[in-house]
Amino acid sequence: MNIDHHESFQRMIDESLVGAISAEKEQSLREHLSTCTPCKEYLSASKRVIAGLSGFSFEVNPTLNARILAALRPQAEQVHEVLAHHPDAMRQHNMRFKIWAAFAVALSMSIVGSALVYQVAKLLATPMYFDNAQLQVGVLVFWLLPSFCSALWMFAAPGEKRGVA
Amino acid sequence: MESDTQRIALGLRQRDVVVLKTLIEQYQFRLVRYLVSLLGRRDGVDDFVQETWLRVLERGASYDGHSRFEPWLFRVARNIAFDAMRKRPMFSLDSNEGDGIRSSSASGEPSPYMLAARTQDAERLAHSLQTLEPVYREALVLRFQEDLSLQEISVIVGAPVSTVASRIYRGLATLRPQFEGETA
Numbered sequence: 319m320n321i322d323h324h325e326s327f328q329r330m331i332d333e334s335l336v337g338a339i340s341a342e343k344e345q346s347l348r349e350h351l352s353t354c355t356p357c358k359e360y361l362s363a364s365k366r367v368i369a370g371l372s373g374f375s376f377e378v379n380p381t382l383n384a385r386i387l388a389a390l391r392p393q394a395e396q397v398h399e400v401l402a403h404h405p406d407a408m409r410q411h412n413m414r415f416k417i418w419a420a421f422a423v424a425l426s427m428s429i430v431g432s433a434l435v436y437q438v439a440k441l442l443a444t445p446m447y448f449d450n451a452q453l454q455v456g457v458l459v460f461w462l463l464p465s466f467c468s469a470l471w472m473f474a475a476p477g478e479k480r481g482v483a
Numbered sequence: 484m485e486s487d488t489q490r491i492a493l494g495l496r497q498r499d500v501v502v503l504k505t506l507i508e509q510y511q512f513r514l515v516r517y518l519v520s521l522l523g524r525r526d527g528v529d530d531f532v533q534e535t536w537l538r539v540l541e542r543g544a545s546y547d548g549h550s551r552f553e554p555w556l557f558r559v560a561r562n563i564a565f566d567a568m569r570k571r572p573m574f575s576l577d578s579n580e581g582d583g584i585r586s587s588s589a590s591g592e593p594s595p596y597m598l599a600a601r602t603q604d605a606e607r608l609a610h611s612l613q614t615l616e617p618v619y620r621e622a623l624v625l626r627f628q629e630d631l632s633l634q635e636i637s638v639i640v641g642a643p644v645s646t647v648a649s650r651i652y653r654g655l656a657t658l659r660p661q662f663e664g665e666t667a
Binding site for chain 2: 332333335336337338359360362363364366367368369370371372373374375376377378379382383385386387390391394395398
């Protein structure tokens with residue numbers, strides 16, 4: 319049996335140990351292992367490495383847990399107090415963030431969209447005999463202003479209409 | 484019926500100290516073991532552990548309870564360790580494959596693995612583990628000690644599953660010669 323052949327099975331052993339082997343390969347590996355001593359030794363050495371890794375026991379400082387809890391408690395209580403007195407505070411904060419994020423997205427989309435619409439309108443304007451000034455006013459009135467208003471409407475609309483529960 | 488992970492997620496959202504206490508008791512040892520594998524040293528680990536739990540309290544709401552808690556916890560710990568090592572020269576940070584950490588074994592302190600070895604095989608591995616590249620050591624510990632899947636490890640270390648698998652193979656290849664030529 320050549321070295322390459324063993325290497326391919328040893329690769330399969332690695333895959334099997336990490337749990338990344340197909341059932342088909344696993345079966346062929348099992349058959350090979352029943353007859354191949356070098357690959358059996360390879361598997362045995364690998365298993366001893368894995369077993370050896372479990373032979374370390376790091377001591378945890380006995381006062382560490384108490385120290386951590388002492389540090390955590392005041393912070394947790396502070397948050398509880400805020401939640402108890404202002405139950406909607408966190409929710410409102412999140413909602414405000416979502417509204418601002420949606421506004422920013424809508425605004426940038428209306429700017430990018432306007433540039434695209436202007437380019438398309440320019441192409442259409444020539445055969446329809448519109449001049450540049452008419453074109454700009456048209457894009458401003460029929461595209462840019464409505465899209466700005468839609469973005470701003472997010473601040474005025476009630477929560478449900480903004481898609482915020 | 485509410486699952487354990489969903490209960491943890493709810494407890495973290497509510498900053499429930501009782502839930503935190505239970506989590507600390509349950510995961511402290513594993514957190515220490517993971518951080519030692521990452522840093523290659525024992526001293527300073529307690530500070531990282533404390534910082535990790537503080538971060539868990541602060542950002543616990545981001546744990547959704549749909550997946551296991553351990554990978555999320557280890558990811559938090561890893562971010563803290565990396566941030567600290569970038570800031571603090573006492574934890575030397577050298578780049579390895581773009582994101583690695585180099586162990587500080589050069590400091591002359593006793594190896595945490597030598598001190599923690601409880602079996603003969605562990606004693607034989609201690610030195611090689613200490614000098615092993617931290618990214619390989621981390622992958623080995625997460626797979627074989629923490630029993631995490633390749634996908635979970637991939638999320639923790641922020642690398643593709645194939646990279647994680649390669650790191651494990653290379654880690655095993657480095658440690659295997661310790662036991663080659665012997666029967667178990």
